[in-house]
Amino acid sequence: MTDSPIRDENSKAEGSRALNFIEEIVEENLREGKNDSRVHTRFPPEPNGYLHIGHAKSICLNFGLAQRYGGKTNLRFDDTNPTKEDVEYVDSIKEDVRWLGFSWDDREFYASDYFEQLYNWAEKLILDGKAYVDDQPAEEISKQRGTVTTPGVESPFRNRSIDENLTLFRRMKAGEFAEGSCVLRAKIDMAHVNMFFRDPILYRISFTPHHRTGTKWCIYPMYDYAHGQSDYLEGITHSICTLEFEVHRPLYDWFLDQLTTTAYRPRQIEFARLNLTYTMMSKRKLLELVKNNYVKGWDDPRMPTISGLRRRGYTPESIRSFADRIGVARRDNIIDVSLLEFSVREDLNKKANRALAVLNPVKLVLTNYPEGVTEMLTAINNPENPEAGSREIPFSRELYIEREDFMEVPPKKFFRLFPDGEVRLKYGYIIKCDEVVKDENGEILEIRCTCDMDSKTGGLTANRKIKGTIHWVSAKDAIDLEVRLFDRLFKTPDPEDYPEGGDWKDNLNPESLKVITVKGEPSLRSATVLSHFQFERIGYFNVDPDTTAENIVFNRTVSLKDTWQKVAQNEG
């Protein structure tokens, strides 16, 4: 980054796209010299679940903005509710943000770091006559709040004296009252059009130990009371959140107006959250999927969590480029998952080494190829990256090819193998199908071919024009691999769209996971966990952590774009 807080020519070049509305605001603030022309953002997750792709959008936004304008981004855990939060989640969140490629340096903060200051501010509000202790039960308070079209009713405890409120609040803090017996409320306006101004609750009592402060506190601040002040204490300039907090903004500003006097002021800006087709983004419902074993954990490769995507084989770069592509705006949006898939393919195409693997094998015998001979053929590791080099793969008389690559009665434009047809074996020879051996049920047992012995890559007849090239694996050299084929977790584009009396879980796709055993080239034996491969003509796969010495497990990240499937479908 440069010394200038304003975007320089370099960063302008790298981000040649048009500014989004938040960048527009930031640049305007920079021009005005607001907040000493600082840009300081924060990513404020509540540690009550794992981060998902929607959070990734927010992370990219917050950290990206700071990077672009030479600012900083804090990681702040919004840990004001001990009943829902846990260290397991703070650890996973840190890992995920780091994995995505962002650094908060030493600025790892917690809302709980500010409990003391927040408490003192609460006493100030009481002293100013702007807060009071309410002894009513939750239901009563809720009832008195009124509705969006009718004003609320004032609490009978609303006009307690300052002294009484102060004493009561201190006793709340001291643990003298039971959970739910009383709360601290701001004294604003029970008839306000904005429901959040109808004497919002500031503090409630909870004796659940907090994952950081233990049992030191038994009163905890509510989100509205904690968030803006935390931003303020950290010197945040642009507090970016999703649209549902828009209604909270006036209250966010109100607290700061009551409590602070400096010219510096953080500004809350809301954007539309990410929605993806065929994807559930609700943290609560993702938790339900995990808790009730609909999936195998937060990092199940079918989950839209960062950890799930990572295990599935997504790269940080692919997620960042996705976040970049979808943009940032204020209108509700539903992005097609295929755009996410496009982003991984694009990245993996450049990075993943190729390998040959046959998912649905059928035996193929080269009748004119010598028996007992194994010849090594040279295969390119990655045509997109010459530096990836090459490797040797064994070839012999008996091979496996993909069952789908052979058809007895080929449709038009089928340029794979069929009786009397020719096809090229990748990195190998051109072969011709002579005979098909079937069992009594008509199931193909074996395909018998002759091999043009001069057609090996680099050979005399190697450059003959052959329409199709198929992949293969040497039968006696192939190794068995466990492959997990994932499909979308939900059957419907909108998982929340279910018939009356139904449940969103009815939309779960029962075929979202298929486990098969496939034949892979022997070099795959040494594949390291989480490394990426493209199985040629099939798709991108990565090694699952479940892999053991005896059992190598591959996850299908995403299939290759399949034009043939489309053609075949259109042919009917």
Add this chain to the structure above:
RNA sequence: UGUCCUAUGGUGUAAUUGGCAACACGUCUGACUCUGGAUCAGAAGAGUUCAGGUUCGACCCCUGAUAGGACAACCA
């Protein structure tokens, strides 16, 4: 029967602040290819939710409608 937000090709995002709508993905052609991948070339697809108004000129400003969303946890 309230307040606020939003409305641009199939999807998403732009339009240098009022000068006859661009980009990405997708779709469709064609070329190339020892991956029906990738790559390359090209095409179709919106006249900006609707109705008025201001203006020489409106996606942009004004008015009204319509549609979608947010808001009544001791959640965040």
